[in-house]
Amino acid sequence: MPAILLRLGAISAALAITALSSTNALAQKKYDVGATDTEIKIGNIMPYSGPASAYGVIGKTEQAYFNKINAEGGINGRKINFISYDDGYSPPKTVEQARKLVESDEVLFIFNSLGTPPNSAIQKYMNAKKVPQLFVATGATKWNDPQNFPWTMGWQPNYQSESRIYAKYILKNLPNAKIAILYQNDDYGKDYVKGLKDGLGAKAASMIIAEESYETTEPTIDSHVVTLKSSGADVFYNVTTPKFAAQAIKKLAEVEWKPLHFLNNVSASIGSVIQPAGFDASQNIISSAYLKDTSDPQWKNDAGMKAFDEFLTKYFPEGNRVDASVMYGYTVAQGLVYVLKNCGDNLTRENIMKQAASINGLELGGLLPGIKVQTSATDFAPISQLQLEKFKGQKWDLFGDIISGDVGG
Incomplete structure (x- = not known):
């Protein structure tokens, strides 16, 4: 009888340890809407049509880069689901698409939506909803205002x-x-x-x-x-x-x-x-x-340019190599992947903004030598250097x- 009790006690202890470790595992994983064990759902709005349609290739480049990341196993085991809509560079349409992404598609955040008027039209909505409007594709100075708009962050020099x-x-x-x-x-x-x-x-x-x-x-x-x-x-x-x-x-x-x-x-x-x-x-x-010019022969043997060319060959062969928007899309997508990797298993909207505001001296292959990505809780301007x-x-x-x-x- 005591042996049976002893065995039952051991089983109970083992179950307790298992339950505790499961609880710890669950405690380590934090998700908001748009993130799961297998997926990170990201929204994007681009002018694929209209007067600024030349920039539409940015969204296509980002999709291709995320295809590369997914093919390589994703981010911490999670695949990126990139949902990109056209707004024709029309602010009322941008509002419509942002609402669709946040309320219907239930994305974790909106990334690199393009244009100053379109982003201005959704800035208050995104901040009221507390959904990151991250690395917007516009250099307007107002994106660096963490005190009043803590959910909006720029990317390029203002x-x-x-x-x-x-x-x-x-x-x-x-x-x-x-x-x-x-x-x-x-x-x-x-x-x-x-x-x-x-x-x-x-x-x-x-x-x-x-x-x-x-x-x-x-x-x-x-x-x-x-x-x-x-x-x-x-x-x-x-x-x-x-x-x-x-x-x-x-x-x-x-x-x-x-x-x-x-x-x-x-x-x-x-x-x-x-x-x-x-x-x-x-x-x-x-x-x-602030980005390397793909047509400049000085970067011929540059490691960053070689990686860019390999990406184009394998994942985006239709991309125009000498279109600066392609290098732009590639580089900002790399910046986002860096942020998401640093989030680990805490894929909450709050932590995404926290990690985006904690970038210290990040060097990316497409940036000119000496130009680094730098942010803080009080500085939402990731890149602030240029060369004539x-x-x-x-x-x-x-x-x-x-x-x-x-x-x-």
């Missing part, structure tokens, strides 16, 4: 910082410049203009002699370029999205206007802007970069030092 860098260059090299600005009439365009004016400081009023804004519904910006040329400006600041950027470069060549031409980084893609506009028309344009570049021949030539573009700097 537009005001970029403009300040151009302003610094103009003040140093062309102190008597007469500047004409073409900009998109929305938060994106106005953010760039504000940065330039702040960067020029007291001289802005005398140096900026003409400004023209355009609507994304306009078929062409040719008339705006003609008007700006008539101002007599010798510096042209081109604040446009790819379709209109290519039009502006072409029109400048047609009307034989040859100012010093600054082109915002978001339209510096050789594949979607420079090639369509023509290499001859694009000579000596100045822009800025000038278009020569059929590629961008980097020049000068890596510049930190902090708005407060």
Whole structure:
């Protein structure tokens, strides 16, 4: 009898240990809607149609990169389910798609949705719902506001910082410049203009002699370029999205206007802007970069570029290698994978934002050497460094030092 009791006691103890370890295992795994033992459901909104459709390839690149991650076993054993919808770069449509993703598809978060007006339209909704609006694909300065919008975080260098860098260059090299600005009439365009004016400081009023804004519904910006040329400006600041950027470069060549031409980084893609506009028309344009230019032979034997090329060959052969948006999508997807790996088995929305705000000196293969991803609980601007570049021949030539573009700097 005592032997039976002893055996029963041992079995009870074993069951208790098993139950305890199971409880611990469960305690270690924390999920919000959109995450399970086998899946991480991610939402995305892109302009696959409409005036900014050149950026649609970003979503396609991200899907291809997540296919690669899934083929390699996923993230901590979980496969990514990437649900990407088209909003045509129309804010009311963005609202509709965000609600669908959050309330019907029940995604864990929305990642890298594109455009300043579209993201502005859903920012309050996402924060009210406490759903991460993570690594938005727009450089508007307002995404770095953790105090008021703790669920929204940017990715690329912000537009005001970029403009300040151009302003610094103009003040140093062309102190008597007469500047004409073409900009998109929305938060994106106005953010760039504000940065330039702040960067020029007291001289802005005398140096900026003409400004023209355009609507994304306009078929062409040719008339705006003609008007700006008539101002007599010798510096042209081109604040446009790819379709209109290519039009502006072409029109400048047609009307034989040859100012010093600054082109915002978001339209510096050789594949979607420079090639369509023509290499001859694009000579000596100045822009800025934080990503490696895939057409630059200096990266031929670079490990990061080799990995990018292997990815394209195996998972995205239809991708245009010289389209900067492809490298952009690839790099920001790598950034997200880094964050999700660091979440471990705690895939709550709160922990995703916590990990995204704890990136310290992350180097990614597509970033220029010296440019690192850095965030904190009070700084939601992951990338804040740039290097100036000038278009020569059929590629961008980097020049000068890596510049930190902090708005407060």
